[in-house]
Amino acid sequence: MMGHTHALTGAIAWLGVAPTLAALPLLTESTRFIETGVMVNALTPAEFVAGALICSGAAMLPDLDHPSATIAQTFGPITWGLSKAIAWLSGGHRNATHSLLFAVGAGFGAHYLANTYPIGRDIMVVLLIGLALRAIGIGIPGKKFASAMVNIGLTVGLFAVFRSDNVGYAWLGLAVAIGCLAHVIGDCCTEKGCPVLWPMRQRWLLPWKIGIKTGRAFEQKFLAPVLSVVVLGLLYFRLAPL
Numbered sequence: 449m450m451g452h453t454h455a456l457t458g459a460i461a462w463l464g465v466a467p468t469l470a471a472l473p474l475l476t477e478s479t480r481f482i483e484t485g486v487m488v489n490a491l492t493p494a495e496f497v498a499g500a501l502i503c504s505g506a507a508m509l510p511d512l513d514h515p516s517a518t519i520a521q522t523f524g525p526i527t528w529g530l531s532k533a534i535a536w537l538s539g540g541h542r543n544a545t546h547s548l549l550f551a552v553g554a555g556f557g558a559h560y561l562a563n564t565y566p567i568g569r570d571i572m573v574v575l576l577i578g579l580a581l582r583a584i585g586i587g588i589p590g591k592k593f594a595s596a597m598v599n600i601g602l603t604v605g606l607f608a609v610f611r612s613d614n615v616g617y618a619w620l621g622l623a624v625a626i627g628c629l630a631h632v633i634g635d636c637c638t639e640k641g642c643p644v645l646w647p648m649r650q651r652w653l654l655p656w657k658i659g660i661k662t663g664r665a666f667e668q669k670f671l672a673p674v675l676s677v678v679v680l681g682l683l684y685f686r687l688a689p690l
């Protein structure tokens with residue numbers, strides 16, 4: 449699946465399940481439960497939007513095992529080198545990082561970071577938002593440098609808005625895990641499937657070879673626009689005061 453599609457499914461996953469999951473203890477600061485007027489749950493609207501962006505960025509993480517994937521190309525030689533190392537460590541594309549174990553591990557890692565190192569947490573939040581914006585395709589077509597500037601400006605701006613809105617990141621781990629999981633499920637819908645229960649090698653994929661072929665017309669011309677509409681619909685449905 450393309451980075452763009454993964455980013456959209458990550459946002460959809462968060463918008464779909466977060467309000468329910470975030471009502472669990474420890475995942476949001478409990479006082480918000482009382483304050484929230486818009487939604488009947490523990491996330492503020494700003495947290496809800498921040499989570500969608502972060503989950504969307506996290507939905508790119510499993511493809512760090514592929515040096516030519518969108519994520520590996522995002523921060524130049526740094527992410528490219530990192531992806532080379534991860535590809536080697538995880539046993540090549542669509543292995544360890546495309547599993548339930550990775551999603552849970554990344555989630556717990558992010559949760560630990562969020563609770564222990566505020567600066568590390570902020571760096572992670574900024575990187576994931578930047579990644580999401582890039583994957584969704586925010587920028588100026590054909591202009592790499594200008595697009596990067598637009599992306600950086602928007603990312604910093606959004607981070608500042610979230611901060612001034614007192615967004616708490618107790619749910620960071622949850623968003624990262626859901627994003628990674630959305631990626632794994634997405635790739636299971638492609639013709640190659642994923643080793644969901646890695647280290648068991650068996651690949652999970654759709655029956656009768658109906659899996660999507662990555663980057664073909666169906667994904668670009670049909671799936672991507674449909675997913676975009678679903679993202680907007682869910683945002684409206686969750687945030688518009690009824």
Ligand SMILES: [Zn+2]
Nearest residue numbers: 449510511635
């Ligand atoms: Zn993948």
